[in-house]
Amino acid sequence: MNIFLSASIRGGRDMLSTYIEMCNYLQENGHDVLSWHVADPELERTESLLTEQEIYIRDMEFLEKSHCVIAEVSTPSIGVGYEISSALQRGLSVLCLYTPQTNVSAMILGDKRITSKEYRNMDAMKGEIDSFLNSINKS
Numbered sequence: 001m002n003i004f005l006s007a008s009i010r011g012g013r014d015m016l017s018t019y020i021e022m023c024n025y026l027q028e029n030g031h032d033v034l035s036w037h038v039a040d041p042e043l044e045r046t047e048s049l050l051t052e053q054e055i056y057i058r059d060m061e062f063l064e065k066s067h068c069v070i071a072e073v074s075t076p077s078i079g080v081g082y083e084i085s086s087a088l089q090r091g092l093s094v095l096c097l098y099t100p101q102t103n104v105s106a107m108i109l110g111d112k113r114i115t116s117k118e119y120r121n122m123d124a125m126k127g128e129i130d131s132f133l134n135s136i137n138k139s
């Protein structure tokens with residue numbers, strides 16, 4: 001499956017190790033993570049070679065080619081919110097994942113088109129990803 005992984009960049013990179021684990025897990029399970037760059041520790045250097053418009057156009061093209069979006073929303077990020085909304089407009093399924101004690105926006109938790117799940121550890125997060133992808137495959 002083509003998956004758009006959405007994760008904070010300018011919103012803050014404190015959870016980079018989580019993004020890497022999510023990306024690796026999806027790839028190990030045979031998925032094509034089109035936006036794998038969000039989990040790249042070298043991202044700041046590689047993205048600085050692109051203009052803001054080039055970044056935007058590339059990511060919107062990735063979204064067009066994706067079957068679903070999986071977003072880590074514990075760190076508030078305008079770009080992640082924008083991508084979630086864009087995915088919904090295109091009719092894509094969206095999974096939002098967040099850790100306990102994070103203050104996730106009501107605009108995410110209140111939208112019943114979105115599957116929003118809290119996870120306490122990496123195994124739980126992987127379980128939520130599996131359930132979400134299985135539900136898409138069945139629909």
Ligand SMILES: O=c1[nH]c(=O)n([C@H]2C[C@H](O)[C@@H](COP(=O)(O)O)O2)cc1CO
Nearest residue numbers: 006007008009010011047077078079080
């Ligand atoms: O350099 C970038 N490259 C890029 O792909 N993005 C996209 C992918 C991420 O899922 C999302 C992060 O948004 P933000 O930078 O507002 O946290 O936006 C965002 C930026 C910087 O805003």
